[in-house]
Amino acid sequence: MTDDDGFREFVHARLGRLSRIAYLLTGDHHSAEDLLQNALVKIASRWSKVSAGGAPDAYLRKVLYHEHVSAWRRSRHLRAEWPTAEPPEGGSGRDMAAETVRRVLLEQALAKLTRKQRAVIVLRFVEDLSEADAAAALGVSVGTIKSQTSYALKKLREQAPELHVLVREPKEAWA
Amino acid sequence: MSDLNELLADIGDRARIYDVTERALVLGRRRRNTRRLAGVGGIAAAVALSITGALVLPTRPEPGPAAPPSPTPSPPAVALTACAASELPMPEGLRADTYHEFGGDPSGRFQATRATDGKGRDFLVVWEDGSPRVVSEWPKGAVRINAVSSTGTVLLRAGQAELKSWVVRRDGTTTRPLGPGAVGLGINSAGVIVGQIQGNLLMTWRDATAKPVPLPVPDGMTAGDPAAISDDGTVVTQLFEGRFEQTPFRRFGPGWAYVWPPGGSPQRLALPDAIDGVKVKSSRVFQIADGWASGVLITGEGEDIRPYPARWRLGSGEVEWLAVPDRGEGVVNPQGWAVLRAADDTTTLVRGDVAIRLTGLPGHTPRPSDVTGTAPLMVSVVGPDARALFGLQVSEGENRELVYRRLRWTCH
Numbered sequence: 001m002t003d004d005d006g007f008r009e010f011v012h013a014r015l016g017r018l019s020r021i022a023y024l025l026t027g028d029h030h031s032a033e034d035l036l037q038n039a040l041v042k043i044a045s046r047w048s049k050v051s052a053g054g055a056p057d058a059y060l061r062k063v064l065y066h067e068h069v070s071a072w073r074r075s076r077h078l079r080a081e082w083p084t085a086e087p088p089e090g091g092s093g094r095d096m097a098a099e100t101v102r103r104v105l106l107e108q109a110l111a112k113l114t115r116k117q118r119a120v121i122v123l124r125f126v127e128d129l130s131e132a133d134a135a136a137a138l139g140v141s142v143g144t145i146k147s148q149t150s151y152a153l154k155k156l157r158e159q160a161p162e163l164h165v166l167v168r169e170p171k172e173a174w175a
Numbered sequence: 176m177s178d179l180n181e182l183l184a185d186i187g188d189r190a191r192i193y194d195v196t197e198r199a200l201v202l203g204r205r206r207r208n209t210r211r212l213a214g215v216g217g218i219a220a221a222v223a224l225s226i227t228g229a230l231v232l233p234t235r236p237e238p239g240p241a242a243p244p245s246p247t248p249s250p251p252a253v254a255l256t257a258c259a260a261s262e263l264p265m266p267e268g269l270r271a272d273t274y275h276e277f278g279g280d281p282s283g284r285f286q287a288t289r290a291t292d293g294k295g296r297d298f299l300v301v302w303e304d305g306s307p308r309v310v311s312e313w314p315k316g317a318v319r320i321n322a323v324s325s326t327g328t329v330l331l332r333a334g335q336a337e338l339k340s341w342v343v344r345r346d347g348t349t350t351r352p353l354g355p356g357a358v359g360l361g362i363n364s365a366g367v368i369v370g371q372i373q374g375n376l377l378m379t380w381r382d383a384t385a386k387p388v389p390l391p392v393p394d395g396m397t398a399g400d401p402a403a404i405s406d407d408g409t410v411v412t413q414l415f416e417g418r419f420e421q422t423p424f425r426r427f428g429p430g431w432a433y434v435w436p437p438g439g440s441p442q443r444l445a446l447p448d449a450i451d452g453v454k455v456k457s458s459r460v461f462q463i464a465d466g467w468a469s470g471v472l473i474t475g476e477g478e479d480i481r482p483y484p485a486r487w488r489l490g491s492g493e494v495e496w497l498a499v500p501d502r503g504e505g506v507v508n509p510q511g512w513a514v515l516r517a518a519d520d521t522t523t524l525v526r527g528d529v530a531i532r533l534t535g536l537p538g539h540t541p542r543p544s545d546v547t548g549t550a551p552l553m554v555s556v557v558g559p560d561a562r563a564l565f566g567l568q569v570s571e572g573e574n575r576e577l578v579y580r581r582l583r584w585t586c587h
Contacts, residue, residue: 018193024183126183
């Protein structure tokens, strides 16, 4: 199997999950695709070393989140240029179900978080990583993960009081 | 009932599958092939800037030009993913498919072309924000659009053998720049023109009716074309080694990109000694905006000539270039977006991580450039953020004649 084929196989097996994470990190399709592409380019350019290293998933996670945190700085203004590119689905014509309302509220609240806070939320609540693993993915200390999680949840509660009961500290047992 | 992680999962369900695997492989390969150069000018290591292989080099030992006053910050890279072509509309009763004269202002707001009513009369048509309008009759003898300003003024010129040019303002007022054999090459938003008079003497005109004012040129050098002038009056063009006074715009021997800061003396723009081990033999500069000038670095000679799209930061004198040479006309804007033509005529918009293949309108037979000498797609304007590109699609008509269509590529 060539390096390229190995890379293809690795990515295709994870594309659904990677797409979901990229979308959750960025909040829109354009940015999600960009983020995923940028991360995968970095992996592809050194695939032989990455695959030989034996931990390509951990490496890809690190690159993806790092790319998100750094790319966010560069493109923050850009997101405002696509305000209507992807309007919330189901926003007209019928009453939105309660779940949909909550989801939209959460999306709006997530958009108010800093890039790092949003990354922490995805790592802890979507990827279900332990504080230690989340810290390794972001290249920060466990203490930073704890504080950023706390700040992020506080901000979510402030931004979307309707979600108050849903937004709780994650249990470390999940890890 | 839902919890935060369930709501997040619900949001995640809205994701699409972003299959960027093949793009990542191609761009990853380019990234891998990027050469890192260091130590030019005896300064610290070079830094790779983008995935297409752009490199930042420190200045050469020679002094760099002064920073232009208050440059507008360059528009940052935008995450473009696709470009769609559409044909620019023509005014009723006019057609332009037999004419290749086309140009546009760097902002992407104005484009200009030659058009005919089919009854022997030709016109200058200008698009403003996509709407076409007949501005004037096409001046007799004009064969080329040299420049279009961001206020819609068009500079036209006659063929190489005839030193003649016209300035056509948006209201149709047509004048000739003053001076023997005067030819306007570039114009800024204030209407200041840079060009040449007979003897390849580099000049500026304060406006279309003003007398020419010479720009200093180092002894033993001759001004070439194109040339451009920024809104603050900074001028860029190419100077050739040697004096060629008898013929306009002759290009002999090595030429180098130069900058004239407002009221200042000319300074050669920095360049590396070699790219990929091949000596840089020449440089050309086409545009200037936002404190950057853009052009090409040229290696090799004869059939091995390789132009690399490049840009210079005028404040610091740094130069960066794409690691991939261009087979086309060297279209690169000061903001760093380049259009690369490959040997097989494919045309790609590139900057940083973005690489978008451009296509023309479907249903038109492309003509290979090695047959016609003309690429199937000739992009002449890349807007500052590359959301709008303008150029020609060249295809074959029923009688094998070349047909030119004016296209806008809208990128998002």
